[in-house]
Amino acid sequence: ALISLRQLLDHAAEHDYGMPAFNVNNMEQVLAIMKAAQKLDAPVILQASRGARSYAGDIMIKHMIMAVAEMYPDIPVCMHQDHGNSPATCLSAITANFSSVMMDGSLMEDAKTPADYDYNVEVTRKVTEMAHMVGVSVEGELGVLGSLETGMGEKEDGHGFEGKLDKEMLVTDPDQAADFVARTKVDALAVAIGTSHGAYKFSRKPTGDILAMDTIKKIHAKLPDTHLVMHGSSSVPQDLQDIINQYGGAMPQTYGVPVEEIVEGIKHGVRKINIDTDCRMAITGQIRKVFQETPAEFDPRKYLKPAQEAMQKICEQRYEQFGAAGMA
Numbered sequence: 001a002l003i004s005l006r007q008l009l010d011h012a013a014e015h016d017y018g019m020p021a022f023n024v025n026n027m028e029q030v031l032a033i034m035k036a037a038q039k040l041d042a043p044v045i046l047q048a049s050r051g052a053r054s055y056a057g058d059i060m061i062k063h064m065i066m067a068v069a070e071m072y073p074d075i076p077v078c079m080h081q082d083h084g085n086s087p088a089t090c091l092s093a094i095t096a097n098f099s100s101v102m103m104d105g106s107l108m109e110d111a112k113t114p115a116d117y118d119y120n121v122e123v124t125r126k127v128t129e130m131a132h133m134v135g136v137s138v139e140g141e142l143g144v145l146g147s148l149e150t151g152m153g154e155k156e157d158g159h160g161f162e163g164k165l166d167k168e169m170l171v172t173d174p175d176q177a178a179d180f181v182a183r184t185k186v187d188a189l190a191v192a193i194g195t196s197h198g199a200y201k202f203s204r205k206p207t208g209d210i211l212a213m214d215t216i217k218k219i220h221a222k223l224p225d226t227h228l229v230m231h232g233s234s235s236v237p238q239d240l241q242d243i244i245n246q247y248g249g250a251m252p253q254t255y256g257v258p259v260e261e262i263v264e265g266i267k268h269g270v271r272k273i274n275i276d277t278d279c280r281m282a283i284t285g286q287i288r289k290v291f292q293e294t295p296a297e298f299d300p301r302k303y304l305k306p307a308q309e310a311m312q313k314i315c316e317q318r319y320e321q322f323g324a325a326g327m328a
C-alpha cells in the first residue's frame with residue numbers, strides 16, 4: 001500500500017533523518033531504488049515529473065509503482081508528483097493514484113515565468129484544499145531555483161530566464177515562508193537556496209555565498225514543524241563525471257551540492273531531498289562503459305543491468321548518508 005508524504009516525513013522528523021526522493025520514469029530506476037531500500041530497510045519516495053508521466057504514461061507509472069509496492073510489501077512507498085505546474089496537473093495526478101503532489105506555484109503554469117506571491121498562495125491553497133480531502137499530501141515551493149553565481153533563475157527546462165533575478169527571488173524569505181505555510185497549509189515546503197536542477201549547478205565547490213544553507217536554519221527557526229524540501233540536490237560526484245568522460249562522454253567539469261551540506265540541512269528541518277541527476281549519471285556511465293568496451297553487444301540487459309546496479313549503489317549511499325537506513 002502507498003503512504004502519504006505527510007506520514008513519511010512526520011516519521012522522518014520524529015527520528016531526525018532525511019528522505020531522498022528519487023525521480024523515476026522506467027523499470028530499471030524503480031527496481032534500483034527498491035533494491036537499495038530493501039537492502040537497507042529504508043522507506044521510499046518515488047517521484048514522477050510531468051515529463052516522466054508523459055514519457056511512460058500515467059497507467060504505466062501507476063502500475064510500475066504498484067508492482068514494486070507489491071514486490072516489497074514491507075517497504076512504505078510514497079508516490080509523488082514532482083513539480084506540478086497547475087491545480088489541474090495535481091488533480092490528474094491524484095486520479096492517477098499519486099499519494100502526494102507538488103504544486104510548484106513559484107513559476108506560472110508555463111513553468112517558464114516567475115510567479116508573484118499572491119498567485120502562488122492562491123494555486124497552492126486550492127490544491128491543499130482538494131488533496132487533503134482525500135488524504136493526499138501537498139508540497140509547495142517558495143522562491144525561484146537558480147544560480148547565485150550568475151543570478152539566472154531557472155525555467156523548467158533548466159535554462160535561465162531572460163535577464164537576471166534579484167537575490168530576493170533566488171533565496172526564500174523566512175518571514176514570507178511562515179506566512180505561506182499558514183495560508184496554504186502545505187505538508188512540506190520546498191525552498192530556494194541557490195541550487196538548480198541538472199548537473200551544472202556550481203562552477204566550484206559551493207560555499208555560503210552561493211549555497212544559502214543559513215537560510216534553511218532561519219526558516220527552520222520560524223517554522224520548526226514544517227518539513228523542508230531541497231530541490232536540485234544531486235551531488236554530481238566526481239567519480240560519475242569521470243566514468244562518463246572516460247568512456248566517450250563530454251561533460252564539462254561541474255560541482256553539485258555536497259552531501260555534508262545536505263546532512264547539515266537535515267539537522268535543521270530538511271526532510272525531503274530531491275535527486276535525479278546523480279541517478280541519471282550513474283546509469284549513463286555504465287551504459288557508455290559497456291558500449292565502449294563491448295561494441296558488439298546488443299542485448300539491452302547487458303548494459304541495463306550494470307546501469308541499474310550503479311543507480312542502486314547511489315541510492316544506498318544516500319539512504320545511509322541521510323540517516324534513513326533502518327527506518328522502514
Ligand code: G3H
Nearest residue numbers: 023049051052083197276
Ligand atoms: O525537476 C526536475 C527533475 O529532475 C525532473 O526532470 O522534467 O526532465 O523529468 P524532467
Ligand code: 13P
Nearest residue numbers: 198232233234274276277
Ligand atoms: P537534481 O537535478 O539535482 O537531481 O534535482 C532533482 C530535483 O530537484 C527534482 O525535482
Ligand code: NA
Nearest residue numbers: 082083102139
Ligand atoms: Na518535489
Ligand code: ZN
Nearest residue numbers: 197231232274
Ligand atoms: Zn525539483
